[in-house]
Amino acid sequence: MDRTERFYKIEKLLRQRKLASFAALQAELEVSRSTLKRDLDYLRTRLNAPIEWNREAGGYRFAETAGLADLAHELPGLWFSSSEIHALLTMQHLLAGLDTGGLLTPHVAPLMDRLNALLGSTNNDAQEVRRRVRIIALANRPARPGHFQTVGSALLQRKRLGITYSARGSGQVTEREVSPLRLVHYRENWYLDAWCHLRRGLRNFALDAISQAHLLERPAKEVNDATLDETFAPSYGIFSGGPVQWAHLHFTPERARWVAHEQWHPQQQGQLQADGSYLLRLPYADHRELVMDILKHGAHCEVLGPGSLRQAVGDEVGKMGEKYS
Incomplete structure (x- = not known):
């Protein structure tokens, strides 16, 4: 940890704890007494x-008489870690895309100002950071701003929603009554985990496929977090529910140099082979999204099992062959 990082950590500790002893600061920073004094x-x-230094309390703190101007003193520029810069810029990207100039603008603007303050400093203002560092969103399907606000309100007020939903897989349009349970942002798009009263079960809805949404006065059906996690978390991707199977994938040595460092699923199991190839095992319940990711690797990925997944990939390859032959 260099000196600039120590400065920021000292400030963070004092703001969080309000009071910190010399020994506590020294232990957190892992430096000598003389270094901490300097x-x-x-x-x-x-x-x-x-x-x-507060003698009675036996620790360091920010002076109680310090005004806002004093607390806003400037520390030397510190570059962000990859996770920090990604989080800050992604938050800005999400906020900017929610409702440009619409209903949410009065609520979004103060948050944007706070993010700009975090990104900026004397040596690099927020605009320069955004110009030099970019978060690129692919395949983003914007949800209608009004619908996003309606869904969010129902979610927090624990009310049911009436929606008109267009299922892209079948092209079928249905009127549904749902109890919203979770909003999920996945691969640049928003989804709603909900209890569907039409299907009498847990379902996942893409917000951009909702053409109409209105709040209902009936209370939402509650489903505990354990059941939600059991339904949506174990399987691969956004398509969840149903029995979980395990995919066995084999990647060539060339593609293994990338895939071995990727996370496809929190419960995945990967192993590098002696020849440089890579074996990946991961759970899934619905093969659709997994097939798309497998096909991105072309001949560099072989499906070893189960047979149903291998067949699904083979069918897609066959359709492509017929189309381009």
């Missing part, structure tokens, strides 16, 4: 941090 002195005398 850091505290530098923060106070060179960077004007309002840090004081």
Whole structure:
């Protein structure tokens, strides 16, 4: 940990704990007494941090008399970790896409200002960070802003929704009454996990496929988190429900250099082979999304099992062959 990182960690600890002893700071930073003394002195005398020693409480804290201007002192520029910069820019991307100039703008604008403050500093303002670092969204299907707000309201108020839903797989349009349970952002798109009163079971709905949505006064049916996780979490991708099977995939040495570092599922099991190839096992309940990801690798991925998945991939390859022959 370099000195700049230590400065930020000292500030974070003091803001979180309100009071921190010298021993506690030293243990968190894993530095010598002399190094910590120099850091505290530098923060106070060179960077004007309002840090004081409270003899009665036996620890360091920010001065209680410090105004907002004092607490807004500038620390030297610190670059973000990959997860931090991705989180901040992704949040901006999501907020900007929710409702440009529409109903949510008054609520979104303050959050955007806070994110800009986090991204910016004396050495690099938020606009420059966004210009130099990009989060690229692929296959994004925007949900209607009004519907997003209606779904969100029903979700938090625990009310049922009446929706008109267009199932892309079959092209069928149905009127449904659903109890919203979770909003899920997956692969750049929004989905709603809900209890469908028409089908009398848990279902997943793409928000962009909802053409009409209105709040109902009837209370939503509650489903506990354990049941939701059991239904939606174990299987591969957004298509869930039904018996779980395990896919066995074999990748060539060339493609293994990428796939061995990817996470396809939290419960996946992977093993590099002596020849450099890679064996990947992962659970799935519905093969549709998994087949699409397998086909992206072409001849570099072989489905070893189960037979039904191998057949599904073979059928898709056959259709492609007929189309392009």
